[in-house]
Amino acid sequence: MPIVSPIKPPNPLVDGRQSERAMLVRRGVQRLFLEMGATILPELCLVTGRRADLVALMKNGDVWIIEVKSSIEDFRVDRKWPEYRLFCDRFFFATHPDVPAGIFPDECGFILSDGYGAEILRDAPEHRLSAPTRKALTLRMARTGAARLMAAEMAGIAIQPVDGESE
Numbered sequence: 001m002p003i004v005s006p007i008k009p010p011n012p013l014v015d016g017r018q019s020e021r022a023m024l025v026r027r028g029v030q031r032l033f034l035e036m037g038a039t040i041l042p043e044l045c046l047v048t049g050r051r052a053d054l055v056a057l058m059k060n061g062d063v064w065i066i067e068v069k070s071s072i073e074d075f076r077v078d079r080k081w082p083e084y085r086l087f088c089d090r091f092f093f094a095t096h097p098d099v100p101a102g103i104f105p106d107e108c109g110f111i112l113s114d115g116y117g118a119e120i121l122r123d124a125p126e127h128r129l130s131a132p133t134r135k136a137l138t139l140r141m142a143r144t145g146a147a148r149l150m151a152a153e154m155a156g157i158a159i160q161p162v163d164g165e166s167e
Contacts (some may be wrong), residue, residue, distance in 0.1 A: 010074055021096060022053075022070040028113030029054060029094045031065055032120070038064075041141050046087050055088070055141060062089040063129060063137055066111060075103055087137055090124035117155045 033040045035061045044055040054066040064087040069075045069114060075093075085091050092109035094103075101121065104110050109124025129137070152159055 019070050022068050022074075024115035025068045025070060025094050025096050025113040025118075026054065028115045029068070029111055031112070031116070032113070032118040039141075039145075041145055044144055046084075047136070047140070048083060050083055052084055054094075056138075057138065057141060061134070061138075063108075063134065064088055064090045064092065064124070066092045066094050069093055069099060069104075069116040072099060072103060075099070078138070081108075085127060087129070088135070089126055089129055092120070092124050094118065112155060 014153050024050040030040050033054075033056050038052055038056045040056045042054050044052050046052060052065045053137075056064040056066065058064060065084045066083050067078070067084065069078070075095075081093075082092075090109060093104045094111035094113055095104075096113055096115070101110055101112070106122075107125060108122075109120065110122040111118050111120050149159060
């Protein structure tokens with residue numbers, strides 16, 4: 001089996017499981033968190049096997065999880081979201097203007113996204129991670145991010161340094 005293939009591999013940063021609408025919500029949320037100085041990683045698999053839509057590492061080391069919901073039905077069928085609270089300091093739902101904010105629980109944060117930006121309309125209550133969980137989760141984020149970067153480079157995707165990174 002050849003090591004080098006003449007066929008360019010697919011983009012490892014896009015997995016195709018999310019709807020176009022969910023991807024727009026995600027993009028707006030990512031832009032908001034970038035403005036906040038956070039680092040955000042989409043589709044992070046947690047130790048339980050669940051996959052968080054977005055996991056943000058804030059400037060102060062806090063971990064926030066954002067669950068993207070693209071429709072009322074998407075929210076109604078999801079019963080796994082309470083498990084995510086064990087892996088974050090704050091938990092948020094994010095959606096777009098066509099989904100009514102009132103369906104989301106008051107005990108969770110709420111972010112509204114239009115695809116070009118987003119706004120936190122309700123802050124999430126804080127529930128601090130234990131030190132061992134924080135360390136394990138931060139290490140998982142670092143390893144996953146590094147593996148994705150390496151896969152992107154191997155696929156020929158040019159990766160540019162972001163502001164604040166030393167050359």
